Amino acid sequence: MAEARFNDISIVSCGTMSLELNFLKKEGFLDTPQILYTRPGLHQDTPELERQLVRQIEQAKQKTPYVLVVYGGKFCYVNIDQPTRLMQTIITEQGPSVARIEATHCMDMIASEAEREQIAAEAAGGEPVWWMTPGWIKFRKDVFKGWDKGLANENFPKHTGGAIVLDGVGYMDDFMAENPETFLEYSDWMGIPIIPWPVSLDRFKRLLLDQAEILHAR
Structure with missing residues (x-):
């Protein structure tokens, strides 16, 4: 490069x-x-x-x-x-x-559409995926400001492949180790599994x- x-x-x-x-x-x-x-x-x-x-x-x-x-x-x-x-x-x-x-x-800054399709095929069997970056985890209260459980239920569960976090900085490993309960609460609120996916x-x-x-x- x-x-x-x-x-x-x-x-x-x-x-x-x-x-x-x-x-x-x-x-x-x-x-x-x-x-x-x-x-x-x-x-x-x-x-x-x-x-x-x-x-x-x-x-x-x-x-x-x-x-x-x-x-x-x-x-x-x-x-x-x-x-x-x-x-x-x-x-x-x-x-x-x-x-x-x-x-x-x-x-899209982290993975192109073609790369995301490939990741979805591997991680979610091609099922619809809700994509996130680590910032969507760290800044949840800002990113989903005003969202209640009802709004979450309207939007997330149709993504049957889960939520995939495109992690290029190793944030998710530390987050899950240090805040396992918060991680599980976040996943429960979304109603779908959150899948960390290491990328470059x-x-x-x-x-x-x-x-x-x-x-x-x-």
Whole structure:
């Protein structure tokens, strides 16, 4: 994989991806001067998502000439009042020094659709799967803010293959060892088994590098 160059790029990301981004910064892949986060779970509050995202981008611009946004393009921002206003609309409005990772949502940043299909076939026999990243475990109260057991019953049980957590940072091993009761309570609340699935962060790295190259070419 090509050598990373993020020393003149700030990262602005949904807090759900903080585990992966902090991991990459700690290991030295991301030599970015700063990573700024919006609150996890804002896909349920698009006006607040836009406010926090724009504010963090503006702050990021004060420190570096380029900004890379780590947000999905299709599912993270759905504006019911303005259906034609997309995540990419917001990014474009911020100017040519701002780019966004090319992925539909956080799970797609970690594993492509084809890779997820392969994992589902192996782990769940091809049954419907509810996909998550470790951030969906750590920030459960934010990601599922306002969800009661009734809403959970409407959404999760139809995913008969269970909930698969695409874990590229080893979070789930520690979580299950240190918080076994919380893990079981989470699974019980969802009404489906939660299946940790170790993956690499190679796809995530490549997607970040792709946008760094695009920014530097502008």
